[in-house]
Amino acid sequence: MEPGYEDLPQFFADNQIVVVASMPCYQEQNVDRQRGKGVYADSIAGLLKLNLVGYGAPGSSLELNLVYNPDDPILPPNQQTLENDYKRELRQDHGIEFNQLFALANMPISRYGARLLAKNQYTGYMTLLRDAFEVGNLATVMCRSLISVDYQGFVYDCDFNQMLELPLIGTDKIKPHLRELLSTDWNGAPISVGEHCYGCTAGQGSSCGGALAGAE
């Protein structure tokens, strides 16, 4: 909705781009409290523009997915139940259609980690994540099938490791660049892990594609 970006919905559609959009709630007061005044109205306007060019419509190949993650230090609720709520409310109130809702756990790192520390909630949240660990999620955590590439082309196991500057350990390079790795066989390569990985493996699991199959 920023000036100068008006052509993006059509550009996305022309290039068959899958859109994954952050939408922390279907209620205005919750979104504006979390993200700032007016964010809900802009988000709704943006989603309607995407619908208008064919995103989320039944039978359309243009995929529009929304992302929820809790503001409080709690695990996300059941993804399917929440998706049903989002679909019902957004359709009823605004006529918006979308494909899937991804329910993500908050990672106890960077800005969110600092906020937890400032509110003296870090230890409690880590205990919650650790206690909710589900071994079945290990088979499908996103670092097993995806990598993260920063804007300069350096490669990490995932975007959380990128934020933490945790190096990739699956190669003999100290800071591997994508161009050095194009012919690398990644099968079975080790992955850098840490305490934050409980954020991906707790409860129904969490990834850039939403809940993990291992927890179903």
Ligand code: SF4
């Ligand atoms: S945070 Fe850990 S478990 Fe999650 S994707 Fe990254 S390396 Fe894998």
